[in-house]
Amino acid sequence: MWELTKSFRFEAAHALSGTTYGKRSEEIHGHSFRAEVTIRGRPDAATGMVLDLGILDGCIGEVRKALDHKLLNNVEGLGVPTLESLSRFIWDRVQHAGRVTKVSVYRDSCNESCSYFGPIPDIDCHSHRPGER
Template structure:
């Protein structure tokens, strides 16, 4: 049996985008409420019965959340494009070391737009 363990966090951030449609509003600095869900996959440790200690899981997510929350995403070092896809890739890259069982990252906005990166 394979287990999945997930945690969520949210952040408020602003960005600008170059797009082919809705160009005027996208070029202006504007903000969103973002939500992220990070999922680990694997087998629990036989000694602890846990896939990962939830406290350590939350610590790793808190570090990423602090880098993104209340920032202009265009200025976040390592975030190539401040899109939903770019945020998924950025979060996955930041968490790959501390969360070796990383299986997926999903990012969505309060408006309902969503992107999921499966690893």
């Protein structure tokens, strides 16, 4: 079994209320984020690839477009703009690319990260859509 990981970066701002950081967190502030999407599977006998990275790159491009240089509080479908919400948001938008096993979001400057391990769809690792065999 192999795991293939693709990383991407985005810049975004948010404001969080009700944290122990108080005003520092409540005021709009920005972060540099790094995210990783991990796919698990076996290489295809014909291509030698677990997944054509171009497929994953296309999904990631759409997610990056939704998040990069945005006020995360205003991103539809994200909810409260926490690391937890970001990792789930990204998962929901890339899981159809293949057998996604983990999405991690990092704020390296804060030494913080969060990983989401959702249910693994019952699909062939080379499929593009859930349920396709």
